[in-house]
Amino acid sequence: MEPFARVQSGAGAAPEGKKRHMAGSASASPRGEDTFPKILLRNAKVFGTRTAFREKDFGIWQSWTWSEVCEEIRAFSIGLKSLGLQAGDKVAIVGANRPRLYWSMVAAQALGAVPVPVYADSVAEEMAYVLGHAEVAFAVVQDQEQVDKLISMAEDVPSLKQIVYDEPRGLRDYEHEHLHDFASVQAEGKALLEKTPSLAGEWEEGFSGGKGADIAVMLYTSGTTGRPKGVMLSFDNLVVSAINGNVFDRLDETEEVLAYLPMAWIGDHVFSLAQAFTAGYCVNCPESMDTIDTDRREIAPTYFFAPPRVFETMLTNIMVRMEDAGKTKRRMFDYFMGVARKVGEKILNGESVSLGDRLLYALGEFCVYGPLKNRMGLTRMKVGYTAGEAIGPEIFRFFRSLGLNLKQLYGQTEASVYITLQPDGEIFGDTVGKPAPDVELKIADNGEVMYRSPGVFVGYFKNDQATAETKTPDGWVHTGDAGIIADNGHLKIIDRAKDVGKLTDGSLFAPKYIENKLKFFPNIKEAVAFGHERDRVGVFINIDLTAVGSWAERNNVNYASYQELAANPDVYRMIEEHVDQVNRDLANEPMMAGAQIRRFLVLHKELDADDGELTRTQKVRRSFIAERYAPLIEALYDGSATKHVRTEVTFEDGRKGAIEATVEIRDMPVHVAGEGFQEAAE
Amino acid sequence: MNAFALDTTTAPSDETVKAERELLLRVDNVSLSFGGVKAITNISFDIQKGEIRAIIGPNGAGKTSMLNVINGFYHPQEGTITWQGQVRRKMKPYEAASQGIARTFQNVALFKGMTTLDNIMSGRSLKMHRNFFWQMLWRGPAEKEEIEHRRKVEDIIDFLEIQAIRKTPVGRLSYGLQKRVELGRALAMEPDLLLLDEPMAGMNLEEKEDMSRFILDVNQEFGTTIALIEHDMGVVMDLSDRVVVLDYGKKIADGPPEEVQANQDVIDAYLGVSH
């Protein structure tokens, strides 16, 4: 019954669990392939004719079987070697999801080098830091844009010796002494192989001695504070975690996934590389960022992973489009969505549902759910995960009610993703599931969640101090998140541990918790709560331009800019209702009731990563915002009704400018548990 | 050692290359009139292989007529045109096309009933030869040929970054994208000389920048000689190697952009000083 039955989960069974996992991993990878180059060879043998990679390019899905991939990687790897890549060297991987870039990682690993995938869209300064810190010797990049970026930062990365690019366009006139076309490096490798056929054997021998404990990859965590840190993960970390993940969700070589999330992110690394290699399934790379929706529909992935914002966007798109549909159609849609809300999840969870409802649901499947899934390209989805942040319960329920097996996952780079997972049939909106196979979990005295697992990272590169701060000598890792383990064994995350604070009256203040509650309203895109060591809670709010804009269009509200829409009194009224609802919810939770929102304002500009207000993964940088909008925070607490501010902004084309606005601040009443409420004491 | 500190883009020196360039097309004393109205009067200039040649001038200066003469749509009453060393007599537009002259139009002249893909495929017409019989059977040679050319067309789609609109009927595209598709269609002909009639008319700044990049890339990647008409002087000065200036159907200047820009006649023409 229990999905865990096959693999031991370890909450509370610490030392024993560790041993078992070693045994488990050996059995899951029968021939004992413990590194990706070795797994590649196995796949080429076992799944030789199965498609391993696809890329939509030149209008069709170019495909490579495992044995072709093996040859491609071998040729490129040998080419890299002839360029002088050595064991221990770091190889930066910069660009969008392309098969060749994934191959480059394994090609580097085959030579004992360590790939370092980097966020391709990070600004030059950020990238220069990472590359310099990692001391990369080689870089494999996508195109001219990345080549230019690397050349511009050459001084900060003195270790960089060679750059290999995938797309030659525009690079014809560049000095090619240290710059190489991927194809020509590969051709060089092929030529060498032809000349000396024994090279193939030598190449295989080169990594046959590799151990699972070797460093497989280095991923830089973007981090909400300070400089990014290089998380070193070993082959064991990744291979064992990946196999555990595969077993947990019964993934095999028939899966299809879409590789569209940044390659530097652990999620993509595990889903599109580690799990793909261990299970032998097919990874599909979209044609471009503009065509992802089409590409996803064409491929119809069976295993799908996305951060909540992807699902949010999908839902928003569905709703916005349905607004434009004819009356009958909309009524039908609403009706069947009602049916789905009532019985969809029950059917998915295998609970008992009356025959009439089942028939209705089947009709709905034909008329609405099926077509919707078809449009989103999720028709064939066996398992889907959302992680990275909390997903709105409404959104989550919506997708599940359509019959999609969408689940939540809690993970970290340092854990090779998996910490907790929601097992099939045990889905609760407010928890992130039970410990993943082989993962032990505990809550520290300060409320921080800690775990220990085979996926636990080796250490931070060149940062022993940080390693020591995060990982205890006996292998427990601080997640940095505060949470509780519920009675049913599920983990519930409240907030970042360091962000959980106290109001001056001593009540617990979990800003993220409040923010997420706010963000579950489609009209609210972002929220930042303040209150630590203050007498009450105040909130900044960013409205969602798509949702509110669509509302404005329907209600004939004219607006020229985000700023204007944000200041609209009707919008304020709408947001006020949302805030009030959140307060009502908070009032019903004994631990949180003291931290209800007393004042809020709608920010005059959208928080933007270009201005440093968000991280590249769209997470709020709280302290930065607190500094930048100090006058507004002051206004939140000094009782003033409006405040005039001037803010520096960076436009899309890189120009700097400033916007000015008078921002209105609203007071909110406080609720008590139950129905009644008392006026906010001033 | 810092391998990348110094070597940025060092293109071969412009001067050395241009001196060696050979003549692609020469226009000698060409005059054209419509029922007594002179559109072009006694114009001579040349286009060298591999260069970007701009033809500029105020409205009604005869620029488009000049392009029409070059690709055989109009037949000049006087003068000769020497194309790749051969003096050309009267020729039909489709002959010009088969000799390697492609063009785009001032007001986008795409085939409205077709998709982006088909429009660009239509540029391959001259290079496809399977006859009616094979086309009818499709399986076999005709299909093979179609696929062969589809591959080339996909290169162009990739080059122009129009993957997302591959199968969209062109009528639904924005003006800027239509212009891009039209450029793609002309490129599909693999021309020796590409005539662009106001490639950036009616575009916003971003689209203009994109288009400029594509034009430069075409010139550099494929070595295609380009003759273009353009109103935006900034664009002309940035893109072109040499500029010829027309006014009222007469040539008033010819030379490198800087030189032309400083020419008093050109300044007068643009300021509308009467002659």
Place this chain on the structure above:
Amino acid sequence: MLYDIFIDPFVQMYEMPDFFLQVLWEGFVAGILYALIALGFVLIFKASGVFNFAQGIMVVFAGLTLVGLNENGVPAYLALLLTIAVMGVLAYGVERVVMRPLVNQPEIILLMATIGLTYFLIGFGEFVFGGEPKQMIAEQLGLPTGSTAFEMGERGLIILQHIDIAAAVIAVVMVAALGVFFNKTRIGRALRAVADDHQAALSVGISLNQIWAIVWFAAGLVALATGIMWGARSDVSFALEIVAFKALPVLILGGFTSIPGAIVGGLIIGFGEKIGELYWGGLVGGGIESWLAYIIALIFLLFRPQGLFGERIIERI
């Protein structure tokens, strides 16, 4: 053979001038009728750009209505008035039901719609009045009958049907009336404005819809006149539909928008057809009248693709 083609016909013309003149007269009368049908086309094309294929059937329909009403006991003149009213209703109906919803469609669609209208009118006409040919009530309407013979000295005589003369006179009067209408009246000038530039017409406050209704009504009146004339010469029957196609070559020669062009074109076709048929038709078995007009227009087109009165088009890109 060559003699038969190139010499004999001219010898005949010289030798029998009375016959030749008779042929010319026949051609003239036929030409007038073609011109009248073409006139109906021109009116509508000028104002709305619609090539009205139903013009021919409108002729039949008008004639049938007139005769049919009379058959059912309505006095001739009252029937005439009622028919005019029917044509008015038809014009209004066409404007409301066909033209207005199809505004701005490509010309071939509009053309098709008028063919649809043709089908409808054929069905309707036959439904109401039956399919068999009818005799025109020329006499009751006070049209002259009988004929006059002109002697040409010793060389024979020419017979002119009075009804033909009346037809010619009426045609001339109608053209003159239309000329006055277009040049002297406010609505006429508005019509011309519409023909020149829809936008400009709108800006001076003329409703396109009114104008369309008016031109269709005018075309209906022309059709009625044509129907009476034609019916008086032969029968009122749906065979006339075929004759209406002749308007196309006439228009090609005269241009789609020119009233004088329609007249000149009609006459050229009328003369050409009759002369061709009577002097050359026999060589190939006769009946060449059915296609000669088109061939004449075709040959003409090859040399002047823009028609007689059109201006040369300079293609621009």
Place this chain on the structure above:
Amino acid sequence: MFYREAGQFKTSYKADQALLPILQDRIGLAVILLTAFVLIPVFANDFFLTSIMIPFLVFALAAIGLNVLTGFCGQLSLGTGAFMGVGAYAAYKLTSIFPDANVILMVLLSGVFSAAIGAVFGLPSLRIKGLYLAVTTLAAQFFLEWCFIRIPWLYNYNASGAIEIPRREVFGVIVSGAEATPIARYFVVLSITAGIAYLMANVLRGRIGRSWMMIRDMDIAAELMGIRPLQTKLMAFAVSSFICGVAGAMMVFFWLNAAEPSSYSIRLSFQILFMVILGGLGSLAGSFLGAAFIWILPVILKFVPGLMGIDMAAETVEHATFMIVGALIIFFLIVEPHGFARLWQIGKQKLRVWPFPY
């Protein structure tokens, strides 16, 4: 709604350029073919075959022929009826001259004659466009019709002036003449129409079809891209007339058994033109839809009064039919000027994006 395209991806250009790239469309076509080749022959009675299916298929083929010229190459033609007549008379002469030859082959061969004549009348298209070109084709219509009357050799000097189709066997089955069974005729007509439709679909998606559409959409641009206008247009005229000719020959050989010149009059030209316009210019499927509408609707209308128990004279019914068809033509032109094919496309698009409106 019915279209579930998720998971349908193409890994080769061959698959991407297939006639019907969407699985559901392929299934739909398979169902139609199954119906046409198996279900109808099994279940349909003679009346249905003779009065509905055979003429429908003949007209559909003629409509395809005209569509090639008008819909794909943009050249308006009003001479379809005559070109069909050429096919009919050519086939008739061929079977008279070679009485032992395979009649189906002769019918196909007759298309060559109409193609040649079509090309001749297409010559002026180099200089003449649009409505002006209609005159050329009208000339063809009336001239050829005249030929059918005035050249007795064409109808073997028959006293009646009509052509009467002799009995012919193909592989032992009587396919033409009065004794031929409807089912045999049906299979011949169906095979030829389906075969030609398939071959044309191939031509239209390749270089030649594209060159026609280039001429249609923007003839000047086409010429500047190396398309020879005359050659291309003449080819369209020839191909179109070939198909019309075959349709015309089938019309008399496998449907009517006998034909007079008036069978191929301008009325027929218009009828086919209607099928093309209402079906949809530039759509093969539209040709079938248009033919179905224009041919089958009147047949149905004829039976409506009887079914409703109203006693009406046959003549009256015919007149009413004319009216209704005329009115419906106008109605559909107003509703969707681009024909049923566009309606179908819009519907299909709706089904593809269902439940969204776009």
